[in-house]
Amino acid sequence: MSDRVPNKGIAKCPTGITGLDQITEGGLPKGRPTLLCGTAGAGKSVLAMEFLVRGATEFKEPGVFMAFEETDRDLRENVASLGFDLPGLCARKRLFLDNVRIERNEIEESGDYDLEGLFVRLENAIDEVGAKRVVLDTIESLFSGFANGNILRAEIRRLFRWLKAKGVTAVITAETGDGKLTRHGIEEYVADCVIMLDHRVEDQTSIRRLRVMKYRGSQHGTNEYPFLIGTTGVSVLPLSSLKLEHKAPTQRISSGIPRLDEALGGKGFYRGSSVLVSGVAGTGKSSLAAHFVQAACMRGERALYMASEQSALEVIRNMGSIGIRLEPWIKRGLLRIYASRPGTFGLEKHLVTTHDITAAFNPKVVVIDPITNFASTGTHSEVKSMVTRLIDLFKARQITGMYTSLTSADGTPELSNVGISSQMDSWLMLRNLESNGEHNRGLHVLKSRGMAHSNQIREFKLTGQGLQLLDVFVGTTGLLTGSARIAQQAKEITEHAEHNRQLQQRGFEQKRRHRELELQVARLRSDFELDERDSPDRVNETGLQEKQIARGRLVRAHGRKADVPARRNGRTPREHRAASQTAGR
């Protein structure tokens, strides 16, 4: 039920019917007649009855149900399955049932008449319970009871005016036919609000739809909305609740796999987000989902696992094989596994079941495994709209949803996700990595809104201790998996050892070189010192030699009795000696 009341415009009468008040922005026009038309079996009577029952039980507005087709007993029995206690409501004067029986063959007409009898009855019934709501189901039956259509039209017109004057909110049902909204065109008289119900079968799946065709003086959703008749009455399922008004919690929850959380910005998924896990058969989607569920239970949160391909016991057994024990959580009431095939009752039914279970169990996380099973039960657009509603249902309740999606092995996986990938906040892709004649499992985060996620394709293994992400080994040809990874691992170990050895070697070498250099430096230093010490002696020596030479020359000259040599080049011998010494340097 919507608590939104329009600021201005006409007064509304809340129906209390799930979704309908949202579409009509508050309910039906208060104090005015509404036409509810549809094909036979579309759910007109049930919806009309629920309008009265909810009015009587939730809004303190007693009602009158005037049935032109069914007897009281039929009526009671028909709606008993919806949990409406008509006898009780009648006894407490919250509801008044009047059954108008018209037997055409019992009635002869002679001359002029009017339907004052109907007015009297209706007024009497309204007064009886102080009714604020009235249902006339199906007033067009009168056309089969009376031959004079002109009188009837005039009287029906008068009846609607009368209802308006009475100030009761009325619902008049009528059968669609002959290409018109109502067989006898009574929509001409009820012009305030027209709601159309439809029940059709497409691809052997029955789908009920509701559309507000007209609502004078008010805004309303104009689409066709699927609706269901469930165990608690009618539920209209507006798409995306018309507005995207989901809260955006910043709390993060674990995926159940620490290393995956690491890839998701280090903290896991946002609470209330939608996670798509896609992959071909056997890539470990369910296992991932089981981890997610287990993590939730470990946090003490309730988890709902909707399995559509395995029975609950199979899920438990299969997950047990990878070390995820689910029974204890079931026993503690934290986990519920609901297994059913969506095709059994149709998409809407499945959706309403999900709806009911969710409302009753109130889980924090939900897994739908796989969501693609819906695809077989309807056309693409229907499936998409159903899945959207499903996601919406969970999002509105801040439930974190994980949806596994089976993709065909041949097709491009990204394209075959029943068109829902864009609605998902996070998308984990599981894939088979085929190389070297092996099949290995890989995982990567294709997208994850609002977080810095890893773009690395990770290999993972399903072990007895669950799903484990392995270290990344990237070779020249891409990610290395399986034996290639092991080989690479071994190779890297060898390489590492070699590298270490080389490093050591280099260290030795350097030390040796250093030692050599040091030796060299020492030698040079001693040479230098030697050299330094040598220099003055050698100068003296040179002088001494020259002296000796000169002396020798003198001695020889003396011996030859030569004259004392004159100045050589104008220099005394001593001067000459100094000059030659300078030149010799």
Next chain:
Amino acid sequence: MMRKTGKVQRKRGCNEWNLRLYIAGQTPRSLAAITNLQKICEQYLPGKYRLEVVDLLKKPQLARGDQILAVPTLVRRLPEPLKRMIGDLSNTEQVLVGLDLRAT
């Protein structure tokens, strides 16, 4: 008004024909129906009928019992089977056929 709601008109103590006429207020149509019916009864069922006129404005709850929608409605309660005739009963021929009085 001489025919009060619920008041039974007896004619020579014979109850072979039990008729009930439902009206809603003293409208011209109601009055016409009463007059027309009395005329027919007196002519075709003298001394054999009992006529009850019910005004629904006074006894609205009675409308439910006999499944009355249109007024005026004439209900032939006896003899069986139950028959209904709606309108102001201005067409005597139709009324006679409707009440199976043609054959008599």
